[in-house]
Amino acid sequence: MKKCLSLFLMFLLVLSVAAPAFAVSPDELTKPILFKAAKGTPVLDGEMDDLYKESSQILVKTGGPNTELSEGYATGTAYTLWDDGHIYVYIEVADNTPGSAPTEDVGGWECDSVEVYVDYINNKTDSDALNENPDAAQIRFSRYEAYKECGTSGGAHSYIDPALKYKVVSTADKYIIEAAIPCKNISKIIGFALQLNDDMNADLKRDATVYIRPAQNTAWGYTSVLDSLELIGSTATNGKEDDSIEYDEPDILKDVTVPTQKPAEESKAEESKAEE
Structure with a gap:
């Protein structure tokens, strides 16, 4: 009897170790998250330099309101760096449903793409759309x-900077974007967010939007919903550093429960079976 009890207790212990410590619903991500960006200048080639590993991992996997969660939408894993002239973003997007390249009369947001939101002085306001705000992009x-596209769709401060550089690497089941975003008069802590647009059936219409946190489905209009990115080692004194802001840690994103994407081979097999 004692032996059976011991085995049962050992079984429960194994289960408790194997199970995640806790699960987090995307709706629980109500606080901004403070990410860290190490200082360094990477090679802009679409390959992840070891320097990036010194920065926070940023998970982009929360489906927006127009997203069919059962479809297995794109998800992303990102890292950042900074130096005296740039913010660097490296993001790998798992997406095994390649869409179609946008045409001149189709907006880039309707196709597979990554959007980066930057508030250079961490204003976090509800009053300015990003494309009307000279301190944000x-x-x-x-x-x-x-198809080269960067920026917003109009507005007095629609983003145009010939100094911006990026590299794209795309395969059947993922794509990587590494970008060097030029910046001046940047603060020690900046507003920051990422968004994925996913055309899942190559019809030049966006089927899913994916964010770090659900509130960022309005990031195009309000810098207040952005997370924050601390530039480690920066001595800048401009910008807004509000000590009253209560942040979550980046690790909370690892526990967010969302549908996982099926392997490309499995998805194709199901499509073929459905057509029979």
Whole structure:
């Protein structure tokens, strides 16, 4: 009897170790998250330099309101760096449903792309759309290197900077974007967010939007919903550093429960079976 009890207790212990410490619903991500960016200058080639590993991991996997969660939408893993002239973003997007390259009359947000939101002085306001705010930017990077697009769709401060550089690497089941975003008069802590746009059936219409946190589905209009990125080692004194802001740690994103994407081979097999 004692032996059976001991085995049962050991079984429960194994289960408790194997199970995640806790699960977090995307709706629980109500606080901004403070990410860290190490100082360093990477090679802009679409390959992840070891320097990036000194910065916070940023998980982009929360589906937006127009997203069919059962479909297995794109998800992303990102890292950042900074130096005296740039913010660097490296993001790998798991996406086994390649769409179509946008045409001249189709907006880049309708196709597979990554959007980077930057509030250079961490204003966090509800009053200015990013494309009307000279201290902030919304920058879109297409999966399709042949089609260069970055910026917002109009506005007095629509993002245009010929100094911006990026590299795209795309395969059947993922794509990588590495960007060097030029910046001046940047503060020690900046507003920051990422968004994925996913065309899942190549019809030039966006099927999913994916964010770090659900509130960021309005990031195009309000810098208040952005997270924050601390530039480690920066001595800048401009910008807004509000000690009253209560942050979550980046690790909370590892426990967010969302549908996982099926392998490309499995998805294709199911499609073929459905057509029979």
